[in-house]
Amino acid sequence: MKVAVDAMGGDNAPQVVVEGVKRARDEFSDLEFILFGDQEQIKQYLDNDERITIMHTTTQILGTDEPMKAIRQKKDSSMVLAAQAVKDGQADAMTSLGNSGALLAAGIFIIGRLKNISRPALMPTMPIIAGDHGFVLLDAGANAEVKVDYLKQWAIMASFYASEVEEITNPRVALLNNGSEFDKGDRLHQEAYQQLSQLEGINFVGNVEADNVLQGSADVIVTDGFTGNAVLKSIEGTAKLVVSELKNALLNNGLKAKLGAALAKPALINIKDTFDVSKYGGAVLMGVKAPVVKSHGSSDARTVYYALVQLRMMYNKRMLDKVIQYFDQEHK
Amino acid sequence: MKVAVDAMGGDNAPQVVVEGVKRARDEFSDLEFILFGDQEQIKQYLDNDERITIMHTTTQILGTDEPMKAIRQKKDSSMVLAAQAVKDGQADAMTSLGNSGALLAAGIFIIGRLKNISRPALMPTMPIIAGDHGFVLLDAGANAEVKVDYLKQWAIMASFYASEVEEITNPRVALLNNGSEFDKGDRLHQEAYQQLSQLEGINFVGNVEADNVLQGSADVIVTDGFTGNAVLKSIEGTAKLVVSELKNALLNNGLKAKLGAALAKPALINIKDTFDVSKYGGAVLMGVKAPVVKSHGSSDARTVYYALVQLRMMYNKRMLDKVIQYFDQEHK
Numbered sequence: 313m314k315v316a317v318d319a320m321g322g323d324n325a326p327q328v329v330v331e332g333v334k335r336a337r338d339e340f341s342d343l344e345f346i347l348f349g350d351q352e353q354i355k356q357y358l359d360n361d362e363r364i365t366i367m368h369t370t371t372q373i374l375g376t377d378e379p380m381k382a383i384r385q386k387k388d389s390s391m392v393l394a395a396q397a398v399k400d401g402q403a404d405a406m407t408s409l410g411n412s413g414a415l416l417a418a419g420i421f422i423i424g425r426l427k428n429i430s431r432p433a434l435m436p437t438m439p440i441i442a443g444d445h446g447f448v449l450l451d452a453g454a455n456a457e458v459k460v461d462y463l464k465q466w467a468i469m470a471s472f473y474a475s476e477v478e479e480i481t482n483p484r485v486a487l488l489n490n491g492s493e494f495d496k497g498d499r500l501h502q503e504a505y506q507q508l509s510q511l512e513g514i515n516f517v518g519n520v521e522a523d524n525v526l527q528g529s530a531d532v533i534v535t536d537g538f539t540g541n542a543v544l545k546s547i548e549g550t551a552k553l554v555v556s557e558l559k560n561a562l563l564n565n566g567l568k569a570k571l572g573a574a575l576a577k578p579a580l581i582n583i584k585d586t587f588d589v590s591k592y593g594g595a596v597l598m599g600v601k602a603p604v605v606k607s608h609g610s611s612d613a614r615t616v617y618y619a620l621v622q623l624r625m626m627y628n629k630r631m632l633d634k635v636i637q638y639f640d641q642e643h644k
Numbered sequence: 645m646k647v648a649v650d651a652m653g654g655d656n657a658p659q660v661v662v663e664g665v666k667r668a669r670d671e672f673s674d675l676e677f678i679l680f681g682d683q684e685q686i687k688q689y690l691d692n693d694e695r696i697t698i699m700h701t702t703t704q705i706l707g708t709d710e711p712m713k714a715i716r717q718k719k720d721s722s723m724v725l726a727a728q729a730v731k732d733g734q735a736d737a738m739t740s741l742g743n744s745g746a747l748l749a750a751g752i753f754i755i756g757r758l759k760n761i762s763r764p765a766l767m768p769t770m771p772i773i774a775g776d777h778g779f780v781l782l783d784a785g786a787n788a789e790v791k792v793d794y795l796k797q798w799a800i801m802a803s804f805y806a807s808e809v810e811e812i813t814n815p816r817v818a819l820l821n822n823g824s825e826f827d828k829g830d831r832l833h834q835e836a837y838q839q840l841s842q843l844e845g846i847n848f849v850g851n852v853e854a855d856n857v858l859q860g861s862a863d864v865i866v867t868d869g870f871t872g873n874a875v876l877k878s879i880e881g882t883a884k885l886v887v888s889e890l891k892n893a894l895l896n897n898g899l900k901a902k903l904g905a906a907l908a909k910p911a912l913i914n915i916k917d918t919f920d921v922s923k924y925g926g927a928v929l930m931g932v933k934a935p936v937v938k939s940h941g942s943s944d945a946r947t948v949y950y951a952l953v954q955l956r957m958m959y960n961k962r963m964l965d966k967v968i969q970y971f972d973q974e975h976k
Binding site for chain 1: 788822829830833853858869870874876877878880881882884886887890892901904907908910911912918919
């Protein structure tokens with residue numbers, strides 16, 4: 313399996329990208345890599361080039377670039393060339409830490425949409441309290457407007473992901489809504505509830521409310537990209553804030569609090585780990601023709617490594633083939 | 645000022661309700677109360693009936709009741725009778741800890757919508773880090789579907805609330821969106837951005853993302869009731885979960901962690917206070933003809949007291965008169 317890696321995306325590129333790639337290469341002998349980026353900079357962090365090819369690039373898409381314009385005008389950027397390598401069959405999968413909107417556009421317009429899928433969606437994995445795997449949420453921001461058909465397609469794709477990649481038996485699929493009863497939400501959500509509950513091949517468990525998503529009541533949660541984005545950001549923002557307030561409270565409240573913090577440190581690290589999503593890799597761009605994973609711009613090498621593990625699982629389990637097969641069957 | 649109090653709503657009624665009323669009565673000599681509920685139960689918690697009238701009721705709307713059906717069929721319930729007292733001019737304001745949907749329906753169909761307001765909205769106050777007042781969010785769940793006009797009306801009403809009741813000078817109004825740039829979100833949000841920025845009488849500061857709302861970047865945040873509800877619940881759910889995980893981590897990780905927790909306790913209580921929204925009272929039903937506040941079903945007496953303080957401020961500052969005046973002017 314060959315992975316096209318945009319080595320220049322993110323806040324700490326290419327260092328964390330190269331380090332994550334090295335770790336994955338050393339662990340998995342079936343993986344090869346094409347790194348797109350500045351050759352000199354990449355080599356700085358590379359001990360040897362076993363199963364690693366560098367494609368030198370001098371342009372990169374910035375976080376501030378307008379996505380569509382960027383992929384049209386920066387055709388020789390590390391991100392666009394990585395996507396192009398997947399399209400041309402030189403690579404089987406792709407990962408980037410760069411501009412989300414541009415990666416979304418590159419996924420849709422360069423790699424291409426899967427047959428029978430109306431709209432690709434961004435699908436991050438979120439933590440579940442007291443669970444060894446998280447839950448996936450989609451769409452987390454690719455589509456502000458949504459139709460019932462999109463939600464159905466996302467439910468099916470994510471269900472395949474949960475069963476194949478996360479190895480969850482009969483994954484529970486839920487609809488994010490503002491109440492648990494079947495008649496909650498606007499007409500779209502009421503209609504979506506009806507259609508999801510009649511959909512064969514998924515285990516629909518009904519509506520879930522946003523204050524319950526972290527409790528582990530579902531393995532897959534579908535929603536429109538506007539609400540999904542807001543929920544994702546609310547959870548991230550709140551968790552981050554509570555943890556930083558906690559740090560503040562423990563360190564700036566005199567010696568007693570400081571001593572208490574020192575004694576409790578291992579316990580506090582435990583809880584930080586629970587909310588650390590880097591072990592889940594990144595957000596899958598679900599609905600394009602190859603496995604594509606987007607990680608946070610602030611990711612470290614560990615997250616890059618996990619994103620590669622994630623791509624390898626999607627590829628080895630032939631997850632997309634199963635999705636294609638399902639929808640071909642459906643449209644017969 | 646006379647407040648109609650639904651004494652039977654919430655998990656700990658009527659005890660917490662009566663206790664909250666007593667505290668407000670003892671503090672504010674300008675307040676009178678009509679308590680709707682079971683006379684025997686209410687009297688149990690009442691030391692004396694100074695400025696308190698009890699209207700005995702035997703029916704109550706349950707949390708599980710279907711809202712519209714409940715207010716139509718349970719005409720002699722504590723909630724409906726309290727709303728009726730406001731409509732009939734026997735009381736100037738109302739508060740309840742009961743069924744949100746039913747209170748919303750009672751507000752709209754019994755007390756009545758304000759002239760020129762299309763749709764009343766639920767407006768809770770949320771905490772801001774390192775701020776002495778919170779921010780208000782609306783709509784937090786009354787209207788799953790929204791129009792640009794609703795958002796504009798909510799922005800204006802909430803802006804009056806922030807300046808009059810919270811005494812914030814020139815309150816900053818923001819639109820919840822999935823990006824900070826003016827062209828983010830779907831067409832409705834793009835249009836709302838344009839119209840809000842041209843609206844006279846409010847200080848529109850642009851879009852705000854959900855991971856930033858707790859940072860205090862705005863005093864008023866407007867959004868549709870579906871997203872608002874999801875964001876509110878995500879924040880509440882996450883904060884609650886982090887705090888409970890923290891407790892777990894400190895108490896179930898051996899003696900050292902426990903000792904650390906004991907030493908750090910005052911500091912930890914500090915942070916709990918930051919996220920404690922009970923000091924803000926409850927969610928205002930914004931857009932009906934009288935001040936109406938809904939508090940959580942799990943509220944304690946302190947929250948009930950603060951809800952009464954909130955109603956008193958709205959009444960004394962003639963906040964609704966200013967809203968009415970603004971829209972009358974607007975529609976001339």
